[in-house]
Amino acid sequence: EGSVYDASDGVYRSHRPQIQVPPPHMDIASFLFHNTTQQQQQSPCFANKIAVVDAITGQSLTFSELKRNANSLAAGLAQLGVSRGHVVLILSPNSIHFPVILLAVASIGAILTTVNPLYTSREIAKQIKDSATRLIFTVPPLLNKVQNTGIPVVLIEGSILENIILGISYSDLLSADPSKAPRLQIRQTDTACLLYSSGTTGLSKGVVLSHRNFIAAALQLSVDADLQGIKDEVVLLKLPMFHVYGLAAVLYAHLQKGVTVVTMPKFEFEPMLEAIQKYRVTYLPTVPPVCIAIAKHQGLEKYDLSSLQEILSGAAPLGKEIMEALSLKLPNAKLSQGYGLTESTGVGFILRGQQDTQYFGAAGSLISSLEAKIVDIESGKPLPPTKQGEIWLRGPNIMQGYFNNKEATASTLDDEGWLHTGDLGYINAKGLLFIVDRLKELIKYKGFQVAPAELEALLLSNPFILDAAVVPFPDEKAGQIPHAFVVKSPGKQLSENDVFRFVADQVAPFKKLRKVTFVTSIPKSPAGKILRRQLIEKPLAKL
Ligand code: 4UW
Secondary structure: OOEEEEOOOOEEEEOOOOOOOOOOOOOHHHHHHHHHHHHHHHOHHHHHOEEEEEOOOOOEEEHHHHHHHHHHHHHHHHHHOOOOOOEEEEEOOOOOHHHHHHHHHHHOOOEEEEEOOOOOHHHHHHHHHHHOEEEEEEOHHHHHHOHHHOOOEEEOOOOHHHHHHHOOEHHHHHOOOHHHOOOOOOOOOOEEEEEEEOOOOOOOEEEEEEHHHHHHHHHHOOOOHHHHOOOOOEEEEOOOOOOHHHHHHHHHHHHHHOOEEEEOOOOOHHHHHHHHHHHOOOEEEEOHHHHHHHHHOOOHHHOOOOOOOEEEEOOOOOOHHHHHHHHHHOOOOEEEEEEOOHHHOOOOEEEOOOOOHHHOOOOEEEOOOOEEEEEOOOOOOEOOOOOOEEEEEEOOOOOOEEOOOHHHHHHHEOOOOOEEEEEEEEEOOOOEEEEEEEOOOOEEEOOEEEOHHHHHHHHHOOOOEEEEEEEEEEEOOOEEEEEEEEEEOOOOOOOHHHHHHHHHOOOOHHHOOOEEEEOOOOOEOOOOOEOHHHHHHHHHHHO
16 A cells, blocks of 8 residues: 545545654754764764765765765855855766765755756856856866856866866865854755756746755655665665756765765766676666666676665656566566656655566655645546546645746645646556656656757747747657757748757757657647647657
């Protein structure tokens, strides 16, 4: 039984034990350090336990070093004038410094916003403006993307020379006296992170996640026995730390438990297998395309993957067939699936380690302390098990709202605190969630968000294009690819390639159009809204 359906109010409630949120003065940094210091006291060898290690360079930080560095950096940032409510942006691949920066920034009441290193300068500039970023952390190879923003930059791992030119050195900041870290009273309801998501519609928006959201999500992921994982767990974090899944559900949730996190700066298939072998990784959280790659890979036996006890898939649908193929390939590793959103601090439904094939294809069962409703999209009435409707979620992990965007917040979070996910699904008699479709505009390419509105706005900025719409098109490897329908301006010549190139030059590679169809008009409702269903169904009908 995953959850209990209450017919009197139409709410599904989790069967898992409730989480105990710590006292309100604890922020994400003090909570993590409190937990790990306690473990240190219980076990003498814990102090030297590795908190995070870079799988490629071997650079690492123990839990004590993580704490000291975070406190030093907090002191250094405070000396620089970074204070409560200021937004700090990080543009960096995964690294052992990422958690240091997260905890330092959060511990002084400032707010971390993350950005995909693949973004173009134009995309980054938009986020800097929207979030009112005051300081940027980046690495030398990405410096050119933020150099001309006028915002002070700290180079992580830059050479001394580069740092001198920029004026602020990461190593200088880290050399500050950790005991000088400001002792601020941070409220757990204060914002810890601004993670960007397009939500159910339109352009990317800052998802306001509080300290409590992060702490709750971490606890929700570990409150009951089947979620706790094994003793001496080692988790591989090759998912990006800029995304909620990597940041909240893997990095923060595992560090606060005292679990070693092995990180990879970028995802590559064979190095991932090498890292599993080398670091005796027990747990691999990942996304469907990687599950497919493992299931189809010839030559897995070259690696000793015997330490791997569990693989978790999420961020996009994973079908039953792939799960079956994967379980044949790695018979000793259990398969799990989870469902979440940036707006729910990543967590929602999860099922860990179910070997039984009857669970394959399910997105999980309701996480602790979270309520769900399945709402009929026509009548707005809550639905009982097996009936499909929009998934709504309410609980301590649900975002505070979209940053500076009352309108978008109001259309996603209702007065009773329900998050309208824009996902269509049903909960079966056993309490398992099955995702059926996405009602919202969002396209997911390999688990990454692509907002149609963003590509449409770009297409419309081209004088050769009169009108355009972008919708998802199914793809075996990527899950979905962006497909543009384009109406040419009268008398203008434009090829598919021109359209591909025009977009590709201005967006991160994962947002590129992968299919273009020229049409004479875009179907719209009387109110002017693009009738996306018609476009989505059009190419399928042709097959
Ligand atoms: N099946 C079908 C799924 C699934 C899915 C997500 O980019 P965002 O905002 O957020 C995420 C978060 C994923 C995640 C975080 C932490 C975690 O433990 C976990 O479990 C494995 C997953 O992807 O996109 C949110 C949207 O992505 C789709 C769905 O449309 C959702 O609204 N999505 N998971 N298992 N679709």
